[in-house]
Amino acid sequence: MNIQLFLIQVAAAVAGSTLTLLLGYVLIKDKWPAAPKPAAEKEALPNDRKEERLQLLTLRLQAHERLILFIERINPSNLFVRLHQQGISVVELQSLILNEVKAEYQHNVAQQLYVSATIWDVVRKLKEDTLAMVNNGVRALPAEAEGIDLSKKVLQHMAGLQENPYELTLNLIKKDIHQLF
Numbered sequence: 766m767n768i769q770l771f772l773i774q775v776a777a778a779v780a781g782s783t784l785t786l787l788l789g790y791v792l793i794k795d796k797w798p799a800a801p802k803p804a805a806e807k808e809a810l811p812n813d814r815k816e817e818r819l820q821l822l823t824l825r826l827q828a829h830e831r832l833i834l835f836i837e838r839i840n841p842s843n844l845f846v847r848l849h850q851q852g853i854s855v856v857e858l859q860s861l862i863l864n865e866v867k868a869e870y871q872h873n874v875a876q877q878l879y880v881s882a883t884i885w886d887v888v889r890k891l892k893e894d895t896l897a898m899v900n901n902g903v904r905a906l907p908a909e910a911e912g913i914d915l916s917k918k919v920l921q922h923m924a925g926l927q928e929n930p931y932e933l934t935l936n937l938i939k940k941d942i943h944q945l946f
Contacts, residue, residue: 821879822945828879829942832888833935835873839866839895840931841923845916858912859903866895884941891934898922 837843848861870892877885902918923929 825879825945826942828876829884829938831873831876832880832884832938835869835888836891836931836934836938838869839892841895841898841916841919844895845920849912849916853912855903855906855908855910855912855915858915859899862899863896866892866899880938881941884938887934887937891930894930 838847844862844865848858848865850858853861870889880888898919899915902915902922905918906914
């Protein structure tokens with residue numbers, strides 16, 4: 766019987782020691798210095814970072830490209846040519862333009878993730894100014910005016926500006942692209 770009691774006490778001591786060691790490991794494992802990584806794994810990290818940077822650069826360039834297309838599409842000289850229909854009323858053309866500009870903007874709204882806040886603010890303001898310019902052109906025309914009259918009114922307004930806001934915005938985006946490199 767003494768042997769049996771002795772074995773039970775030894776088993777209890779071993780189990781207690783094992784639990785104590787396990788608990789100690791769990792408590793200090795985060796403070797323990799990590800083992801050095803193999804050389805191949807160390808080399809993979811910089812390459813992974815380069816690949817991530819390349820992917821981000823690609824996304825940023827694509828965002829700039831899409832914003833350039835957006836600006837070209839909402840530029841009145843392109844917008845009126847694309848949307849004008851023979852005999853369309855000023856109100857119908859206004860509606861087409863407003864819907865087109867808003868749809869183009871919504872289609873590109875996610876691009877703000879990949880461009881600077883300054884670029885996005887300028888693009889957003891250009892969109893708002895385009896809508897205001899069209900609405901102001903409609904207000905300045907008689908109710909029976911045709912779409913061609915709106916085209917002329919807005920394009921005359923654009924010709925009277927000292928600097929073309931669409932060209933300025935395009936130049937700002939191009940400058941931002943060159944800063945990426």
